[in-house]
Amino acid sequence: MRVGVIGAGAVGGVIAALADRAGHDVEVTARGAQLDAIEQRGLRLTGHWGEHTARPRASARLHADEAHQFDLVLLTVKAQDARPALEANASALAGVPLVVVQNGLGGAAAAAAQLPATPVVGALALFAASYLSPGEVSITTPASTYLGLPKATDARPARPADDAALALAERVLGALLPIERTPNFEGAQWTKLIVNQINALPAITGLAVQETITDPRLRAVLTASMREAVDVARATGVRFETLLGLSDPLLRAFSAAPEPLARLLPRLMGRRMGSTPNPGSTLQSIRRGQLTEIDHLNGAVVDAARALGREAPVNAALVELVHRVERETEFVAPDAVAAAVAAARRG
Numbered sequence: 001m002r003v004g005v006i007g008a009g010a011v012g013g014v015i016a017a018l019a020d021r022a023g024h025d026v027e028v029t030a031r032g033a034q035l036d037a038i039e040q041r042g043l044r045l046t047g048h049w050g051e052h053t054a055r056p057r058a059s060a061r062l063h064a065d066e067a068h069q070f071d072l073v074l075l076t077v078k079a080q081d082a083r084p085a086l087e088a089n090a091s092a093l094a095g096v097p098l099v100v101v102q103n104g105l106g107g108a109a110a111a112a113a114q115l116p117a118t119p120v121v122g123a124l125a126l127f128a129a130s131y132l133s134p135g136e137v138s139i140t141t142p143a144s145t146y147l148g149l150p151k152a153t154d155a156r157p158a159r160p161a162d163d164a165a166l167a168l169a170e171r172v173l174g175a176l177l178p179i180e181r182t183p184n185f186e187g188a189q190w191t192k193l194i195v196n197q198i199n200a201l202p203a204i205t206g207l208a209v210q211e212t213i214t215d216p217r218l219r220a221v222l223t224a225s226m227r228e229a230v231d232v233a234r235a236t237g238v239r240f241e242t243l244l245g246l247s248d249p250l251l252r253a254f255s256a257a258p259e260p261l262a263r264l265l266p267r268l269m270g271r272r273m274g275s276t277p278n279p280g281s282t283l284q285s286i287r288r289g290q291l292t293e294i295d296h297l298n299g300a301v302v303d304a305a306r307a308l309g310r311e312a313p314v315n316a317a318l319v320e321l322v323h324r325v326e327r328e329t330e331f332v333a334p335d336a337v338a339a340a341v342a343a344a345r346r347g
């Protein structure tokens with residue numbers, strides 16, 4: 001099959017290497033040092049899903065013409081880069097099934113709105129991938145990826161082509177990595193957004209996810225931000241889809257439990273991550289001197305709260321702290337993080 005990957009960084013690099021290893025004809029887009037490295041030395045995958053050096057065709061944009069179309073394309077850029085990346089590759093995507101692997105709530109729906117002639121499938125990756133250096137990516141925690149369709153709208157009603165794209169993506173990707181299908185993609189996006197509450201504190205402190213969870217001051221902040229996000233999600237009327245054992249009843253119980261009991265859930269999530277330090281995708285952006293996706297993670301909780309006429313002070317404080325680190329390029333000590341969040345909670 002001819003498989004394209006737009007944005008072969010951590011997640012896209014892993015999927016491109018796995019597709020290459022399975023014998024697919026793979027083409028990726030990348031930029032800067034990553035593009036140079038892939039062109040010169042290939043794409044090196046290490047970690048839990050084995051080792052492989054792929055030699056995909058790599059350039060700034062996908063190449064396709066009528067006689068040489070892609071069978072499946074994945075979009076694996078950070079949320080803030082999605083629109084221009086799709087625009088640059090729009091001619092290769094007409095009528096071609098597109099899988100949008102993106103955290104946050106809006107990625108798949110935005111791609112579907114931007115490309116009306118392209119069948120769009122949403123994907124939520126629960127595995128952790130690290131971009132180690134240009135051309136080198138690694139799986140630090142293996143886990144499933146959940147596929148589903150973005151909610152149909154009046155502007156983009158449900159279409160058989162989208163169901164066919166979902167079945168194709170499940171078959172092709174399912175042969176490469178653990179894949180599950182979810183009928184309630186919106187609920188799955190919200191559950192993933194709860195999981196992604198683990199991203200902000202590493203980006204603010206420079207610590208690995210596991211270290212932020214071990215630190216009692218930071219685990220208290222994480223517990224508060226997760227509970228706030230669960231409460232906002234529930235107020236929108238969404239039903240959480242079960243991901244990694246995080247079910248709707250469990251998340252409701254987590255939000256209602258006394259705080260010391262609730263703190264056990266992040267601890268469990270940290271244990272499941274294993275011992276290889278996971279920076280999370282947000283700290284990886286900071287380490288590369290880039291802007292982060294935080295407005296689409298904790299920022300999505302703040303936006304959803306505002307739409308309901310509510311506030312989400314813990315999530316808002318974490319967004320602000322991540323932006324501070326982006327601006328000032330200095331990490332914040334755990335005590336100062338706890339103090340800033342406590343001040344935000346007091347109002």
Ligand SMILES: NC(=O)C1=CN([C@@H]2O[C@H](COP(=O)(O)OP(=O)(O)OC[C@H]3O[C@@H](n4cnc5c(N)ncnc54)[C@H](OP(=O)(O)O)[C@@H]3O)[C@@H](O)[C@H]2O)C=CC1
Nearest residue numbers: 007009010011030031076077081085102103125128129281
């Ligand atoms: N890393 C992880 O463990 C996980 C990440 N995710 C999600 O997956 C998505 C991708 O994350 P991740 O792989 O970590 O991100 P990365 O930043 O590692 O990868 C994205 C890549 O796309 C490149 N890129 C961006 N725009 C373009 C463009 N227009 N043309 C060509 N290349 C482009 C980036 O280049 P540059 O570096 O120059 O910006 C980068 O190499 C995010 O939504 C993230 O939240 C989900 C689960 C796990």
Ligand SMILES: CC(C)(CO)C(=O)C(=O)O
Nearest residue numbers: 125126127128278280281
């Ligand atoms: C799955 C997880 C939490 C892996 O770290 C992730 O989505 C991310 O880093 O953005």
